[in-house]
Amino acid sequence: MSKRQNRLFWLVSAVSVMLHLPVAASSAIKQTKGDFEDKFRQLEETLPTPNVYRNAAGAPGHQYWQQKVDYKIDVKLNEENRRIEASEQITYQNNSPDTLKYLWIQLDQNKYREDSMSALTTTFGGIGNRGPATKSASSDAPARLSMGALRRQQFVEDTELGYDIQKVATGNGKKLHHVIVGTLMRVDLDKPLKPGQQTNLQIDFAFNIVEEDAVSARAGYEHFPDDEREGGNDIFLLAQWFPRLAAYTDYEAWTNKEFIGRGEFTLEFGNYDVNITVPADHIVSSTGTLQNPKDVLTKTQRDRLKKAENAERPVFVVTAEEALENEKAGTSKTKTWRFKAENIRDFAWASSRKFMWDARGFEQDNEDTPLVMAMSFYPKEGGDLWKKYSTESVIHTLDVYNRFTFDYPYPTAQSVNGPVGGMEYPMISFNGPRTDLQDDGSRTYSLAEKRFLIGVVIHEVGHNYFPMIVNSDERQWTWMDEGLNSFLDGVAGREWDPNIPWGVEPRDVVGYMKSSSQVPIMTQSDSVLHLGPNAYTKPAVALNILRETILGRELFDFAFREYAQRWMFKRPTPADFFRTMEEASGVDLDWFWRGWFYSTDHVDIAIDRVYKLRLDTEDPDIDLKRQREAEMEKPMSLTVERNEQEGRQLWVERFDDIKDFYDDNDQYTPTNKDRNKYRKFLKDLEPWERKAFERAVREDKNYYVMEFSNQGGLVMPIILELEFADGTKQMKRIPAEIWRRTPKAVSNLIVTEKDKELVSVAVDPRWETADVDVENNYYPRRIIPSRIEAYKSEKSSRRVYKDLMQESKTELKTEDDDSDSDDD
Secondary structure (H helix, E strand, O other): OOHHHHHHHHHHHHHHHHOOOOHHHHHOOOOOOOOOOOOOOOHHHOOOOOOOOEOOOOOEOOOOOOOEEEEEEEEEEEOOOOEEEEEEEEEEEOOOOOOEEEEEEEOHHHHHOOOOHHHHOOOOOOOOOOOOOOOOOOOOOOOOOOHHHHHHHHHHHHOOOOOEEEEEEEOOOOEOOEEEEOOEEEEEEEEEEOOOOEEEEEEEEEEEOOEHHHHOOOOEEEEOOOOOOOOOOEEEEEOOOOOEEOOEEOOOEEOOOOOOOOOOOOOOEEEEEEEEEEEOOOEEEEOOEEOOHHHHOOHHHHHHHHHHOOOOOOEEEEOHHHHHHHHHOOOOOEEEEEEEEEEEOOOOEEEEOOOEEEEEEEEOOOOOOOEEEEEEEEOHHHHHHHHHHHHHHHHHHHHHHHHHOOOOOOOEEEEEEOOOOEEEEOOEEEEOOOOEEOOOOOEEOOHHHHHHHHHHHHHHHHOOOOOOOEOOOOOOOOHHHHHHHHHHHHHHHHHHOOOOOOOOOHHHOHHHHOOOOOOOOOOOHHHOOOHHHHHHHHHHHHHHHHHHHHHOHHHHHHHHHHHHHHOOOEOOOHHHHHHHHHHHHOOOOHHHHHHHHOOOOEEOEEEEEEEEEOOOOOOHHHHHHHHHHHHHOOOOOHHHHHHHHOOOOOHHHHOHHHOOHHHOOOOOOOOHHHHHHHHHHHHHOOHHHHHHHHHHHHHOOEEEEEEEEEOOEOOOOEEEEEEEOOOOEEEEEEOHHHHOOOOOEEEEEEEEOOOOOEEEEEEOOOOOOOEOOHHHHEEOOOOOOOOOOOOOOOOOOOOOOOOHHHHOOOOOOOOOOOOOOOOO
């Protein structure tokens, strides 16, 4: 060690002594031998290697490719038998560098067969089970079979479900060998399909439509009771209804994983030309643009639709009165509605004589799609709830999502009421909330139902962007569409009404993150234990934190928009998202992706101690006086205090002649030797050292050493609220990189002005980071706030959601009314 190095080492050591740094302040950050985990290890070791298809920046590579599939379909709805009969012509364009000998086709309706993998592997209750609750895996109580489970079992037993594949042939009619494997069908081509070539297929098929309320599906029919209140009739929601090509990708080849029900779809883009034949009194909502309005709409309805393009509020194309007339009597006649759509990855439609239809145009500054028709289709059961909020929610969604991604590229965006609670397809979504019919004939809805409708419309229409345009692989990574979309629907929702609980705030995920049944976000869809928290809430919260707390809005919004625009009409993977967000923001986020998406760690940062330090001046006349004052501040001995109270004199007070030098001088008395040492200390300092030292002494600032421990394992920024004796507060943000070398515990020095004496510290005071235990976030510790509630020993039933519209009609009872009932 050189003389210069030795002097610097001495100075650094001297500073720690002068500040009186406690031993405990440094011992907490030691690692146990062998237990170090690098929370900042580069994610590139985990991600797929960049290549010519997907580059290291997270963008499509210069040889990126994807297949193209076009469909021409003629479909007929057999209303009486609730059955679909159809024929499709498929044109498959092989843009890959590979020669294909066979094609894989998705047969999603086969999921409902009794011998499907979905049916055979459905557990009787237990964790992650979707459908009627029957038994908890941890409960010793006897198993119970719910009415819903009985209904489903009986419907499946009574109805032949799954596809009836009647023909598989080439474009010129030559039969092709095919093998059905559960929800998939392999079609062997008559000759290999080389790169750059295309082939044509013909498939004739039929299937019985499932009753959605019975089987809990993403599509199906709903029958309304044949009575004077409801009036009978059905609503048909048709999705996953035609055999569709499975995706062939650069990262997996054929995505031919069995459709069990949770992992949704991985599909190819293409053009669609679909003829839909339905009863003549039905109204059809569909993906695409209606090609023959003169054949299916009256002139009045066409005029209303034109008027709606520039209307300030939704215009009824089919009014409530017209819909009621349609419901009164059926017809044996049919009409064929023709729709076309370009560059879409799926196609869905809905049909019913119950539908009223409203519409309003949404203008955007886009040459290709300057006008989008926002439209809603719903029965009388939708009532004012749908009239007020459905189409307006559609437009609000487009307005917000466009800012964060790209201009909406399709001509329509639709919301349809039916039995499905919420499901999305290109240009069309199915949404469930309705009003309740009261005895006086009015229709009311609760605040919860209003919030549900607004929220579900925003969410499902938002899915047009993710994954209908940014075409992520839902079968593998549910979070890439649900999580990203939940994040954005939370942004849009809070711009509608911040009082609605959107489920994307950090506080909304803490219960799940500290649970024992958590799996990483990067878990294949069908293996996720709790889909809602894992695929929706946790990734949405993560992105919310990334935007508001880590990157800031400017950097995040630029990077997120860059990702969306890079992957419009293409198929991104998680690696592409992670790399784009880092490359476009200019911030290393590997620690963030690794912690939030690849682990089950949670956030729990505790502040364990705060030490107040004071810089020694080295001047004995000052420092020793301070030390004496500090000694005097210690609590007096209880014995000494009581001796004084009793008036007991000290021995040296009674006999003055026994006093000596030490009775008037103690260890805090400065001597000339101490003063000479101080002068030598100053003389030996370099000029710059003396200047810095004397300034520090003169300013006499407060030095606080704060000790933090990472109780949850997930490293995050440390956000501090410092409160001072003068009543003021100050925010301090320490980047997550402080944990780089010691991820379990760190210490941090904070220096304040002399008149800013610290009295308390709070970690994450605004709950920004999803910290699961806020009580260890305070120093000094606070009294834990709670609440106490008086209660009766017997159980009382409570309604969680009140229908205030209906309850407001209740008359106030008089004192003479001796009825004990609270209900009318």
